[in-house]
Amino acid sequence: MAELAQPPPRFREIARGKLGDARVQVALDEATDRLRTNRERAWAELPDIQELRQRAHEIRMAVIDDLDVHVARFTAALESRGGRVFLAQTAEEASAYVADVCRRRGAKLAAKSKSMVSEEIGLNAALEAVGVKPVETDLGEYILQLAGEHPVHIVAPAIEKTAGQVAELLSAAGGKRVPPELEALTNAARTQLRETFLKAEVGITGANFAVSETGSICLVTNEGNARLVSSLPPVHVAIMGMERLVPTVADLSVLLRLLARSGTGQRLTVYTTLLTGPRRLGERDGPEEQHVVILDNGRTNLLRGRYREMLACIRCGACLNVCPVYRKTGGAAYSDVYSGPMGAVLLPLLVGLQEAPSLPHASSLCGACTDACPVKIPLHELLLDLRRDLVAEGVAPWWERAGFWLWSWAWSRPAGYRLTTRLARLGQPLAGLLGPGRAWARGRALPRFGRRYRDRR
């Protein structure tokens, strides 16, 4: 079961493990460098990129301003096409609805394509509890499901796994030895999963976007699994966060031009699919039933406050690839679902600061995430605001608040400032041995003050 809440030691413990693992560090460096360079190249190709980002921001915020109107419009449009819409307030309601659809159809096997929201609501565990076997079909997610692990990156879920590890997992799953070579591994997964596509009674996908005017959902993938999952089984269920809506197909066009370029650096992913209701009269394939589950799960709490911009997120992963914290810790430290700067903002908002007090601190506030965000969410400013809330709500410990009060008092007067620099120079030999200095010095060297520090005052 996916876990959204973050007890304080989680970040530290997992991050420390990842920092000490040389192989994981290389994997993270390579993957995030590649994805970042790809995005920068793809953005540079667009002469109007800054204008496009601004338009995308405005489109997303317009939906958030009138979210209830858009949900109603989407529902009416999809129902007129024969689809069914279910509004779920909580993760439990959403999972129970999907489980019920499976039960009504007597389903034993559900084929899934990558969906962060299904991870968020812990759908797989809920399906298993009622005797339905969910099989992930995205290659990375399938590997993780076989390993009993969770995604560590939004667009590259299994970046920490080696070909050797994948070979072991696929060999065990297929009962046949698979060599650790890319082509053999891909073919093995293709063969193993083909049966799932053909046999599953229910197909479950997420939704990258949904268009309120037309009642369509938009799926973006490279492998083709989302198309298979939404085309072959007799029932298709799509689960989406309620903020995925965009007003029109013209607005969708703006966001699609940004999503793939920001996520992987492609102009478009291999498959961009717009689904509008179930199979129509005379069609030979496609689902007989289509359900769209629209999930709230804490999102409406964000609608009116200063964190509303976080709902504009299009889950491209660009902020992860540039974050100096994510690039060292990887995704697992943050949560089983969302990670990096977007996760560090979103998770405390969904589960409450009390449940995720370390995440607002998982940032150097350098602002690289904000610069990389295609929909211009001021991520590092939101992280700073969350830190302020940690203090205001009394979640931050007393010594942290006392320390900052003392620091602010000293640095607002020249004598106090001089005193701290003198103390800093005197205390320098001890700094790496105790308190926060010790924690900081673990894994890196403390900076040394220059001799002429006082002269630069």
Add this chain to the structure above:
Amino acid sequence: MRLVEDFVANAEAVGCHVHRGAAPQIEGAGVSTALYGLADTGSVVLAAGPEEPRANSLLPEVHVTLLREDRILPGLDELFAAVGNDLPSALAIVTGPSRSADIEQKLAVGVHGPREVHVVLLADG
């Protein structure tokens, strides 16, 4: 003709095989007729319908799609302007063969969908 040339260059860049006039005879290939082509991404746009089952472009190892040159549009904006709100049950914008970079970030082709995509350009009319 600019659109056609751009389409060909971009479709080949994403890994499609582009043919002019005659369709290649490949056993077991799924054949579809594209509703539109998009020049700036090299994509073909497939609309599901009674004559266009989804599976043709999904299950076989090779997908052959027929595209009339006068159906090539500049890009996504023009596509959505052209289809408007009259959307089919499934509109697939296909840009190259199925691929994945999920294993060690290395490009693998033909993961679940077709390994090869052939676009056959048909002269106007």
